[in-house]
Amino acid sequence: MIQNDRQWRRLPEPQRDGAVPDVDLATTLRTLTSGLRRQWKLIAAVTLGMALLALAYVLTATPQYTARAALVVDPRISNSVNGPEAPTLLLSDALVVDSEIKVLGSRDVTWRVAKVLGLFDQPPEDGGPSLPRQVLNALQGLLGTTPDATALDETASRVSREEAIRREMMEGFEITRDGGTYVIDVAYTSEDPIFATNAVNALIEQYFKAASDASLSDTRRIHDWLDQRVQVLGQEVKTADAAVADYRQQHDLFPMASGALPSEVELSNTNDRLIALRQDLIEAQTRQDKIKGIVASDSVGALLDGTLGGDVASPALRDFQTRYAGLVSEEHDLVTRWGAGSDMVARNRTDQARLRDVMMQEAAQMVDRLGTQQETIRRQIAATELQIEELRARANSDAQKSIQLDELEREAQAKRGLYQSMLAELITSAQRETFQRSPARVIAQAVPPDEVASPKATRTMILAIFGGLVLGSAIAFLREIMDDRLLRGSDLREGLGLRYLGLLPGVRAAQAVKPSTLLVPQPSDAVRRVLRGLVAELQQRRPESGALVTGIVASRRGEGRAQTAGWLAAELAGHDARVVLISVAPEHARLLAGQPGQVVLPALNAMPDVATIAGRIAAQAKPGRPAVVAMPEGTAADLLVMAQYQALADLIAALRDKVDHIILVLPALAEASEVEIAAGLVDGAVLTLRWGEDRGPQLAETLASSRVLRPLLLGGLFTAGSARGFARYNG
Numbered sequence: 001m002i003q004n005d006r007q008w009r010r011l012p013e014p015q016r017d018g019a020v021p022d023v024d025l026a027t028t029l030r031t032l033t034s035g036l037r038r039q040w041k042l043i044a045a046v047t048l049g050m051a052l053l054a055l056a057y058v059l060t061a062t063p064q065y066t067a068r069a070a071l072v073v074d075p076r077i078s079n080s081v082n083g084p085e086a087p088t089l090l091l092s093d094a095l096v097v098d099s100e101i102k103v104l105g106s107r108d109v110t111w112r113v114a115k116v117l118g119l120f121d122q123p124p125e126d127g128g129p130s131l132p133r134q135v136l137n138a139l140q141g142l143l144g145t146t147p148d149a150t151a152l153d154e155t156a157s158r159v160s161r162e163e164a165i166r167r168e169m170m171e172g173f174e175i176t177r178d179g180g181t182y183v184i185d186v187a188y189t190s191e192d193p194i195f196a197t198n199a200v201n202a203l204i205e206q207y208f209k210a211a212s213d214a215s216l217s218d219t220r221r222i223h224d225w226l227d228q229r230v231q232v233l234g235q236e237v238k239t240a241d242a243a244v245a246d247y248r249q250q251h252d253l254f255p256m257a258s259g260a261l262p263s264e265v266e267l268s269n270t271n272d273r274l275i276a277l278r279q280d281l282i283e284a285q286t287r288q289d290k291i292k293g294i295v296a297s298d299s300v301g302a303l304l305d306g307t308l309g310g311d312v313a314s315p316a317l318r319d320f321q322t323r324y325a326g327l328v329s330e331e332h333d334l335v336t337r338w339g340a341g342s343d344m345v346a347r348n349r350t351d352q353a354r355l356r357d358v359m360m361q362e363a364a365q366m367v368d369r370l371g372t373q374q375e376t377i378r379r380q381i382a383a384t385e386l387q388i389e390e391l392r393a394r395a396n397s398d399a400q401k402s403i404q405l406d407e408l409e410r411e412a413q414a415k416r417g418l419y420q421s422m423l424a425e426l427i428t429s430a431q432r433e434t435f436q437r438s439p440a441r442v443i444a445q446a447v448p449p450d451e452v453a454s455p456k457a458t459r460t461m462i463l464a465i466f467g468g469l470v471l472g473s474a475i476a477f478l479r480e481i482m483d484d485r486l487l488r489g490s491d492l493r494e495g496l497g498l499r500y501l502g503l504l505p506g507v508r509a510a511q512a513v514k515p516s517t518l519l520v521p522q523p524s525d526a527v528r529r530v531l532r533g534l535v536a537e538l539q540q541r542r543p544e545s546g547a548l549v550t551g552i553v554a555s556r557r558g559e560g561r562a563q564t565a566g567w568l569a570a571e572l573a574g575h576d577a578r579v580v581l582i583s584v585a586p587e588h589a590r591l592l593a594g595q596p597g598q599v600v601l602p603a604l605n606a607m608p609d610v611a612t613i614a615g616r617i618a619a620q621a622k623p624g625r626p627a628v629v630a631m632p633e634g635t636a637a638d639l640l641v642m643a644q645y646q647a648l649a650d651l652i653a654a655l656r657d658k659v660d661h662i663i664l665v666l667p668a669l670a671e672a673s674e675v676e677i678a679a680g681l682v683d684g685a686v687l688t689l690r691w692g693e694d695r696g697p698q699l700a701e702t703l704a705s706s707r708v709l710r711p712l713l714l715g716g717l718f719t720a721g722s723a724r725g726f727a728r729y730n731g
Contacts, residue, residue, distance in 0.1 A: 032477075038728045039476030046475060047468030054464030058457045065193035066453035067200045070444040071184045073100050097177050100440055101184060104175050104207050107166070112206040114166045117199060172196075173203070183443070193448045200446035207440075223429040230426050233419040240412035247408055251401045263398045267391040274384040281377040288370035295363050317366070320359045327352045486694045487729045492716045495696040496703060498687065499715030502530030503726050504567065507560035507688075507719035515591055518566040519626065526723060531571040534686070537714065538572065538661060541684065546656040547580075551682035553666040553675060553709065555699055559690040560719040561665050562588045568686075569626040569663045579626035580617055580655055583665035584637035584648065592630035597621065599629050604637050604644035607651070614654035621659050639667075639677045652681055666709075669702050679709040687716040691726050 036043065075096040103109065114120060174187040186203060190196040247253070327348055334345045486492065489500035506522040521527050542548040552565040562583060569581040583592060584604070592598060597620040602608065620627035631637055639645045655662055664682055667674040679685065689699075703710050720726055 034729075035480040036473060036476055039472075039479060042476050042479070043469065043472030046472030047465055050464045050468030050471065051461065054460050058455045058460055061455045062191055063452045064189050064191060064454040065196050065449045065451075066187050066189045067193065067196035067446040067449050068185060068187045068444070069200045069204055069442065069446040070178070071100075071186065071204065071440045072443050073097050073182045073184060073440045075182070075439070096439070097182055097184060101175050101177060103211070104184065104186065104203065105170065105173070106210075109203065109206050109210045110166050110170055110173075111162070112210060113199065113202045114162070114169050116202045116206060117169075117195075119165050119169060120162050169199070172199070184440070186446075188446075189453055193450075197446045197448045204442060204446075211439075219429055223426065226422055226426040226429055230419065230422050233415060233422055237412065237415045237419050240408070240415050244405065244408045244412050247401075247405055251398075251405075253398060253401055253405055263391060263395040267388065267395045270384060270388050270391055274381065274388060277377055277381045277384060281374060281381065284370050284374045284377060288367055288374070291363050291367050291370065295360060295367065317359060317362045320355060320362060324352065324355050324359065327355065484696050485692055486689055486696050486699070486718075487692060487726075489730055491696055492689075496700055496716065498713055501686065501715040501717040502526075502533060503691065503718040503720060503723060503730075504530055504560075504564060504688075505720050505723040505726075507563045507567075508721065509558040509560060513560075513563050513591060515594060518563060518591060518595060519570040519628075521567040521570060527567070530717065531567060534568055534717075535571050535575055538684075539575070539577075542660065547659045547662050548684070549652060549656070549662045549664060549682045550714075551664045551666040551679065551685035551712070552688060553679075553685050554668050554688045555690075555694050555702070556668045556670045557587070559668075559688055559693075561585075561668070561688055562591055564686075564688045564717075564719060565663045565665050566628075569628075569661075572661050572663075573622075573624055573626040576623040577661055578618070578621040578623065578659040579661045579663065580621050580629060580659050581626050581663045581665075582629040582652075584631050584639075585665060585667070586631060586634075586636045588665065589630050589633040589635070592628050593633065595628040597625050597627045599627060600632050601629055601651075602632075603635055604647040605641065607647040610647070610650045610654050614651060614658060617655060618658035626663075627659075639674055645677060649681055669699070669706075669709075672702070672705070676706060676708045679706075679712055682712060684714045685709060685712045686714055688719050689716055691718040691720040 073096055172189050174185075174189070176185050177183070178185050186200050188196045188199040188203075190199065331345060331348045331352070334342065334348055338344055486495065492498045492500045504527055505524065506527065521531060538548055538550055550568075552561050552568070554561045562585075565581055565583070569579045572579045581592075584601075593600075599613075599617045599620055601613070607613070617627050617629055637644055637648070639648065652662060652664070664678070666678045666682070666685065669675055669687075703713075718726065
């Protein structure tokens, strides 16, 4: 049986990694290209329509002219009163340039432009509300939400009208930044090139004027405030200086040239004097100790060798030292000349002894004088220490008073510094009134344009054609994607799981088929190739004994089941096979009537001897001519009735041993119950589909619900009146 033949079962597809889709780029591109090629008429129509619309626009549109000017913004310059400080805070290019663009398009500047251009002086247009406004008012009236009309006073009405004029004027302006530069492009588009030029230049002029007015207003406001503050601070400085002077005079805190107070200077001098006295005392004690040692040693050697020093010895002692040194020198000469025992040497030595005694006495007197000097120094030190204590107490008192004085001086100094700073700012602000800087300057004034800005005929046509191609391609692509009809041979494999058996062009519905063409296939290579392929497969599937019963089924009536079955039967008969074509469909009775080899069946529920009828039918089945079996006109067969089904089954069983092939025209798939019952009578079936008319998802669902017919299907073939459309999808 056909259902047990594993040769035509679909092999299970190998499992693929779900994360990596199997995409054949070349196939996808070919499919896309062929789809666009099939829809070329649609693409051409859309492109032509877009081109015609663009041409109509170019021919009917009013020419527009665009005047342009350019400004450059210098972020180092600011209108701020603080001047150089502001750019450091806004040094970002985007912040500086975008801020100036906002100023150019601000309400204040553009209102000035509209006024300068005289737009406010033009008489208002006496026109009713626009169509959208009329529709909105009508809807509000139907909903009962029409707002109460409030009468505006003259001022409010004028302001509203001017604002509407200003907004309408701004629709023609285009203020943009030129890339990432500091340049701002200003453009205005209008029907009048002179007006467009005047509008751009007026905007730039009013921009500079508004910036100057704003800066001047800020400068004057700050100047007035600074003037008031300078006057107040001047009075405060005078008051603070007077407080410092009064405090000094009250507490006698007048500083010396060095900046110190008198008590501090006097205390410092007294301390220096005390230090000097103590130093003198130490020196006197040192001298006294030296002289005492000399006196105690009773030797004049220390008085002669300079131990005391010239500043310690008294004038008398220094005279004695000189005389004594002379006697010693003279003694040496006398001893050399006269000898040591001479009278002159003895007299010299006597004079030396007397002079030494006098020197020792003078040294003792010096010790007494140094003692007296020390006592005097000690008394001076004591008096100086008392004076220091008094001066220290006085200095401490003055220091406490100086703290308050320093506070008063700091306050006066702070007010004086603030006063000087405010005075300098006041003078600077007065100078700013005579010179106002702007952060922008004009680098290109607007001139009357000599070219039409819009419409650009060439560019518009190119864009329209390109847009038409893109839009047409998109529509064509969507049309291809959303088309779920069975159009390709691959659709049978992928959508229905059936083999594609070919296309039979020239096949028509039963009501349109001429009886003379029912058993005569078209003499074309395509038809002959498909029929020969079917014949070869059926011959291979024919069992060794008995006939092969093949059903011809369609998705619905009118798809050429009868003509397909007739052509197949004729082709089988042409290969020396005995073929019987059976159709119990009432709509085929007229078509099969009068065909060569026709046998009319009686009603299935009143079937006489089946063997006799089978013999008559087999006698008509000859090589080269199939036997045609049909119901009489006006008689319908109901296979759901078991007696009629069994009668047809007995007839087919009786014919199996008498012929080679039996072609049975099955009910359409739309008649689900009948086709399932009839499918039990065949060994295999061929599904015929009307090309371009059957929907894949719907047909796949129908086949999925079939339990008897679906396993018997050998494949599917398309029928069509012409192969031209099929070739576009399967070329």
